[in-house]
Amino acid sequence: MDDGHGKIHCPSFTLPMSSSRELSEQAHEFFRGRPWGILPYTETTEDCLSTVEQVARFVLNEKTRNAERPPVDVFLLTALMEPEFTALENVDFQWKPFEPLDRSQLIKFGTVTSQGREYSVAAGFCQRMGPVAASILTMKALLELRPSLVAMTGICAGIPGKADIGDVVATEVSWDWQSGKHVDKNGIEGFEIAPHQLGIHDACRNALLLFKRDEEFWRSLAPDALNAKVKQPKLVLGPMATGSSVLADARVAARIKENQHKNVVGLDMETYGVFAAAQAYSASTKVISLKSVCDKGDVKKNDRHQSYAASVSATALHRFLSQHLHTLLDDR
Structure with missing residues (x-):
């Protein structure tokens, strides 16, 4: 001074x-x-x-x-502003300018129409990647905005043979793949997994199964897939393993599949945190995660398909809400 x-x-x-x-x-x-x-x-x-x-x-x-703020129907979140939140901004949610949620978080409000009815939407991005930041933002939104549905969009890694580049992974169940106990087994380092799995509401699962069969929508993504030199995207409903570290080693992904869940289809850094916050707030709060595959979590991991995958994920989420939100919220 x-x-x-x-x-x-x-x-x-x-x-x-x-x-x-x-x-x-x-x-x-x-x-x-x-x-x-x-x-x-x-x-x-x-x-x-x-x-x-x-x-x-x-x-x-x-x-x-x-x-007190009026509640919103849906809260959308992404891990980061670029490229995920930017991709969400480019989708027609009738976005308004940013405004503060609290002293450290900006959000946008918008709307989405489902079955002729308009629903209110709010969206924000986390301060950083990982389950802690995701759960903090989710809980802030739940306390301030009281949404009936929380939805995460963005990018993830796909398990080879389960999900290809551009495919949208709809999480059916999620857990922290790093949760457990490191042990000494006769001088050899070992790890005992202790997963706590969280799943989605039956109504969300049923809606996602119908979305999987929305052939008109998935075909509409073919031109962009061709430009990206990847296959036409599809919806893959299955387990998503969440961890706080970035994966660029196929051996780790293989161990998760072998030791934790043989049907795991995707790996990310936020979904379990979002699910945990939603469940802690209220068992009646519905939650989904729709993330598009941008890499396979192996040594070839790079940023090449991140913007493409973020766009596919945001577009898919908008279509899903447009087609199924009225069904998910009509039992409120």
């Missing part, structure tokens, strides 16, 4: 803005975990100005607190 300026009053809130994606990416790590991150600025739309207004209103009402 400069003694010549006396006592400096630090602001309670800061909202950095930048019109340069390159500079924003360079500063991303510094602002990770700080309130709201970096707001993209553009003069082509009024979204940035609207977000600043919403932040200002939030700050002004922070002490007095507005009346």
